[in-house]
Amino acid sequence: MHTKTAHELHSLLTNKEISSLELIEAVLAQIDKSEGEIQAYVTVTKEKAIKQAKAADERIKAGKSLSLLDGIPIAVKDNMCTKGVLTTCASKILANYIPPYDATVVTKIKESGAVMVGKANMDEFAMGSSTENSGIHLTHNPWDTKRVPGGSSGGSAAAVASNEAILATGSDTGGSIRQPASFCGVVGMKPTYGRISRYGLVAFASSLDQIGPLTKDVTDAAILLNILSGYDAKDSTSVNTPVPDYRKALVDDVAKMKIGYIKELLGKGVDKDVKDSIKQAMKKFEELGAELIEISMPTFEYAVATYYLIAPAEASSNLARYDGVKYGHRSKEAKDLITMYSNTREEGFGDEVKRRIMIGTYALSAGYYDAYYLKALKVRTLIKQDFEKAFAKCDVLISPTCPTPAFKIGEKTADPLSMYLSDIATIPLNLAGLPGISIPCGFSQNLPIGLQITGKAFDEETILRTAFAFEQNTEWHKRRP
Amino acid sequence: MTVSKKDVEHAAKLARLGLTEQEKELFTKQLSQILEFADSLNKLDTKNVAPTSHAIPMKNVLREDKTKPFTDTDAILANAPEEEEHMFKVPKILE
Numbered sequence: 001m002h003t004k005t006a007h008e009l010h011s012l013l014t015n016k017e018i019s020s021l022e023l024i025e026a027v028l029a030q031i032d033k034s035e036g037e038i039q040a041y042v043t044v045t046k047e048k049a050i051k052q053a054k055a056a057d058e059r060i061k062a063g064k065s066l067s068l069l070d071g072i073p074i075a076v077k078d079n080m081c082t083k084g085v086l087t088t089c090a091s092k093i094l095a096n097y098i099p100p101y102d103a104t105v106v107t108k109i110k111e112s113g114a115v116m117v118g119k120a121n122m123d124e125f126a127m128g129s130s131t132e133n134s135g136i137h138l139t140h141n142p143w144d145t146k147r148v149p150g151g152s153s154g155g156s157a158a159a160v161a162s163n164e165a166i167l168a169t170g171s172d173t174g175g176s177i178r179q180p181a182s183f184c185g186v187v188g189m190k191p192t193y194g195r196i197s198r199y200g201l202v203a204f205a206s207s208l209d210q211i212g213p214l215t216k217d218v219t220d221a222a223i224l225l226n227i228l229s230g231y232d233a234k235d236s237t238s239v240n241t242p243v244p245d246y247r248k249a250l251v252d253d254v255a256k257m258k259i260g261y262i263k264e265l266l267g268k269g270v271d272k273d274v275k276d277s278i279k280q281a282m283k284k285f286e287e288l289g290a291e292l293i294e295i296s297m298p299t300f301e302y303a304v305a306t307y308y309l310i311a312p313a314e315a316s317s318n319l320a321r322y323d324g325v326k327y328g329h330r331s332k333e334a335k336d337l338i339t340m341y342s343n344t345r346e347e348g349f350g351d352e353v354k355r356r357i358m359i360g361t362y363a364l365s366a367g368y369y370d371a372y373y374l375k376a377l378k379v380r381t382l383i384k385q386d387f388e389k390a391f392a393k394c395d396v397l398i399s400p401t402c403p404t405p406a407f408k409i410g411e412k413t414a415d416p417l418s419m420y421l422s423d424i425a426t427i428p429l430n431l432a433g434l435p436g437i438s439i440p441c442g443f444s445q446n447l448p449i450g451l452q453i454t455g456k457a458f459d460e461e462t463i464l465r466t467a468f469a470f471e472q473n474t475e476w477h478k479r480r481p
Numbered sequence: 482m483t484v485s486k487k488d489v490e491h492a493a494k495l496a497r498l499g500l501t502e503q504e505k506e507l508f509t510k511q512l513s514q515i516l517e518f519a520d521s522l523n524k525l526d527t528k529n530v531a532p533t534s535h536a537i538p539m540k541n542v543l544r545e546d547k548t549k550p551f552t553d554t555d556a557i558l559a560n561a562p563e564e565e566e567h568m569f570k571v572p573k574i575l576e
């Protein structure tokens with residue numbers, strides 16, 4: 001039963017064909033079976049989950065189900081604060097951190113009745129594209145355990161793909177939901193900036209970070225998006241616009257829809273199998289009555305460079321709080337306060353985090369601010385304008401989520417730039433604040449390929465409709481490792 | 482842009498980040514590579530372009546200046562690396 005989707009399980013639960021306790025036990029058994037190989041979790045909250053599942057069963061029995069997710073097992077990325085449950089951000093500096101409060105998304109999950117199974121592994125502070133930067137342990141791709149699951153939400157994607165959770169939350173700063181979804185053959189959505197509250201999400205790059213769902217199909221993505229979305233007074237960047245019922249957007253009809261395909265993302269540097277899969281997807285949309293339009297995004301080639309100035313700049317500022325005073329690791333080798341700060345940070349942060357703090361501090365420092373940080377903010381405007389021009393001509397944009405399928409563990413760790421370039425298709429959306437989804441659209445040998453669908457700001461509905469129509473007319477999402 | 486070891490040491494000092502000699506060497510090389518890559522942005526003319534700090538237009542959000550008690554201070558202090566009399570303890574600041 002743990003191989004089913006949340007909406008299928010909801011029917012089984014309400015028809016009393018299964019209980020939430022049976023379901024959670026099936027998921028926990030799956031964790032026992034495959035976690036040794038996959039290592040998707042930092043923490044498994046077994047006892048709490050069993051208790052919550054029993055409570056869900058009581059509610060369902062009484063006909064007082066809280067939501068479509070009541071009694072459904074969910075994994076939460078380990079950068080979202082969970083009251084009383086270890087929240088490490090996969091960093092040694094937070095290895096013992098137990099938050100005194102819940103992130104708003106965690107509160108919403110609890111209110112939905114969904115049962116948290118555990119905290120999912122990730123790249124340290126969400127900085128990475130492979131989960132190899134986790135300060136806790138590696139996570140392996142369920143399709144080929146010698147390969148990375150993607151990142152930074154690699155634990156979340158691997159948990160869903162290996163049935164160690166029914167669905168999961170992730171966070172996406174430059175592709176951290178969509179890229180692991182693509183690598184693990186699941187659905188991953190980054191909503192519009194401001195759609196979901198980030199209160200209690202450990203901050204990485206505040207003008208880019210956004211929380212979103214990782215699920216087995218598009219319907220589950222809409223269901224979880226319904227639960228997570230909405231304005232929150234505790235997050236000053238959350239946007240106060242009404243939240244539609246995203247399930248109503250799940251219509252199998254793209255007739256007359258204008259779908260733009262991004263020319264630059266079907267060119268050089270993109271794997272042949274990936275290109276072929278996207279071209280097949282384009283053909284499928286045409287068969288379904290959509291109009292395909294070629295779109296050029298001339299500034300896309302500058303997006304990665306822009307991102308790797310802006311994100312580290314914001315990170316260097318956000319991560320200043322890890323000073324060993326109020327929480328987290330503190331160096332024992334410290335005679336005075338300044339040495340305590342720098343020793344604590346030296347011991348607590350991993351290589352990639354240090355690298356980004358260094359880039360960011362340098363780009364913001366006197367003499368370089370205009371040349372790097374300000375320049376990047378201006379290019380960000382140009383990238384945003386490219387999207388505006390594109391959306392004057394079409395309803396959604398499609399492209400590969402990643403230029404390649406999942407790469408091998410260790411393949412890119414020695415060369416940070418080559419790792420950064422794997423985010424070329426996902427980064428532009430974060431810079432422009434736009435929503436996007438990655439859905440399975442093919443395979444290269446036995447490795448999944450993801451199709452990215454990008455929409456206008458706060459138009460998650462058209463994305464979901466396009467994704468749903470594709471899913472209804474293809475079989476890719478049904479394949480499991 | 483070539484970054485020198487001195488630049489790396491300066492940035493590390495600003496960031497209060499201790500680095501080993503080996504890390505200094507590595508970051509000198511890698512920061513040069515990354516900033517060289519970033520120099521590609523100079524191919525774009527941005528003279529008359531306004532910077533975007535947030536993609537979605539935002540206004541500063543203010544709330545009433547009223548304190549709200551947080552009741553579980555014990556849970557906060559439980560995370561303190563060092564605590565004394567319900568306060569965070571740090572190494573000596575002044576001689």
